[in-house]
Amino acid sequence: MNHVVRLAVPLFTALLILGGVAGVATAAPDGLKHCEVSSGRVPETASPDEVGIDSAALTAAVAFASDPTRRNVQVFRNNCLIATGPHNAETGGEPWNMWSVTKSVVAMVAGIAVDQGRLGLDDPIGNHLPAGLGDRAHREITVRSLLTESSGMQVAVASEGVTGLVQLDPNVVAQAMAMPIEHPQGTVWQYSQRAVDLLAYVVQQAVGEDFQAFAQRNLFSPLGIEQTDYHWGRDRSGNTYGYAHLLLPPDDFVKLGLLVLGKGAWGDRQIISAEYLTQATTPTLPNPCYGFLFVVNGPGCEPLFPGLPADAVQMSGMLRQDVFIVPSLGLVISWTGVTVPGGSVSFPHDVLRTTAAAFREPRLADPGPYVPREDISVMDPSISNPTATLAAFGIGPSAYPGCGPVTCLGKPLGPPIADWPPGCFILGCVGTDPETPGIH
Incomplete structure (x- = not known):
């Protein structure tokens, strides 16, 4: 299983510098605040306490998660943006x-x-x-x-x-x-x-x-x-x-996570059927930790999702470009950046564990400390x-x-990288050229 799990998540995940963001949201029968998704550029916000997360505990997670390798971090609950990283203002619109x-x-x-x-x-x-x-x-x-x-x-x-x-x-x-x-x-x-x-x-x-x-x-x-x-x-x-x-801006990247959170619904429009997404995020026989190109929390896959419920899923990319989605918690956590392979291997576990501990409603079990897993040789x-x-x-x-x-x-054949716009390179797109992609 360790071999399968390691391949299932190439270079795994990390959560970086989280900071509180307060805003206005809508009351709901469960007593927590709920927000509406938006196709615009400014999501609705709420404080951690308004969505059942302990602000002090989240502050501890923020302190623990301070890491210069993360370019962008966003945390949502109930579609409300509740935490961001310190570099989000300058990186949220830059394709990565x-x-x-x-x-x-x-x-x-x-x-x-x-x-x-x-x-x-x-x-x-x-x-x-x-x-x-x-x-x-x-x-x-x-x-x-x-x-x-x-x-x-x-x-x-x-x-x-x-x-x-x-x-x-x-x-x-x-x-x-x-x-x-x-x-x-x-x-x-x-x-x-x-x-x-x-x-x-x-x-x-x-x-x-x-x-x-x-x-x-x-x-x-x-x-x-x-x-x-x-x-x-x-x-x-x-x-x-x-x-x-x-190469997608983080502010757009997180919308994909929110779409999965909503079982394919975006406002009053069903973009992807809930039936298909249910299949896509269900364990498969060849690998219980994998669905339809999603990492899933199937039997034996708990180390990939420390402290998170069984319905947690992940879109996972090299150098720790990730979004965790937990429908039962209304939770979406996304981050982007550059992490050296092999560096801080316990980091995703430790930060997700700390974030899970911040939940008041519901209380989540402590997964315990990180346990090293066998890696696969590059050879x-x-x-x-x-x-x-x-x-x-x-x-x-x-x-x-x-x-x-x-x-x-x-x-x-066309020449290599012939379709790359100005300012784009293998990691992302930056610059002020009018033809450089990005949210402007």
């Missing part, structure tokens, strides 16, 4: 690479396509792929298997993703279709990068529209997230990366496999036929 949180966003977009009847969870992906792309075994992989990271395709987490850092990939869809199949689908959980790239393409084919355009119209726009706010990277064939490289074949990197350049047994560094599938 959400890394593997991108996977959860792809799952949400896929859910909208499922709700619209354009995609079936048990559809073989070959139903939506162009004729001739991939062999029979790959085309028989189902949408569900891609969502649950149980496609059976070989994985090499770091080696698959390294070429995406500067977007050298000729065609991530072709790369996915060339990854050897090692297991029967639906039986073994493996943290695949290429499988999620493939899923984004399958959704695009199913809806008959560019993936990003579909996501903008059906997910982002209803939340008040403008196309000019963010950047979502593409490979050299124009395919949207699904595994990472959604593990599931992490590093040069074959997966070489395949991106048309070299070796995992290269897709006819896909190399200059052309792929008979089409010329």
Whole structure:
């Protein structure tokens, strides 16, 4: 289980400097304040005490959580913003690479396509792929298997993703279709990068529209997230990366968490069905700590969610870009920043434990101190496999036929990072150029 849990949350989470924010909210039958979500830029606020959280205890969490690696921190209860980090004013509107949180966003977009009847969870992906792309075994992989990271395709987490850092990939869809199949689908959980790239393409084919355009119209726009706010990277064939490289402002990032908290409802609009999100956040047979590209608090997964109830879920990204969502508590905690791999490994546990202790209504059990868990070596074949990197350049047994560094599938390739706007780099977007994405 330790091995599975470690892969389920790449580089895990941290909560940073929390500060109280007071405001106006609405009374409710439970005696606590409740707020309405807003597609605008200024959320409703409340004091911790107004939503059943001890202000003094939260202040202790604030003191404990002071850490310079966090760029942005936001804590909500009952849709009310109750705590923020000291740098939120300057970082809230700056797009930041959400890394593997991108996977959860792809799952949400896929859910909208499922709700619209354009995609079936048990559809073989070959139903939506162009004729001739991939062999029979790959085309028989189902949408569900891609969502649950149980496609059976070989994985090499770091080696698959390294070429995406500067977007050298000729065609991530072709790369996915060339990854050897090692297991029967639906039986073994493996943290695949290429499988999620493939899923984004399958959704695009199913809806008959560019993936990003579909996501903008059906997910982002209803939340008040403008196309000019963010950047979502593409490979050299124009395919949207699904595994990472959604550069999203933290003030927009947290809205996605609030949408999941509301079971897909945003005000009076149901953006994603509650039925789909229930499936997406339920443990799966291949991995009880994983749903549809969400980390979930299934049996044996409690160390990932110290002090939080069984319905806690997480959108988790490298370098600790995370949002924790606990519907039964009305709680959303999000943070972004840069954390050195291996640094402060107990930090997420310690801060979440301290935050849970601040709850007055309900009282939460103390999970106890952090217990070290076995990590996975970077030399593990599931992490590093040069074959997966070489395949991106048309070299070796995992290269897709006819896909190399200059052309792929008979089409010329664009230059690397050609679609990056001014001011954008691998970690985020900054600057005053009018074309630089961000909340202005």
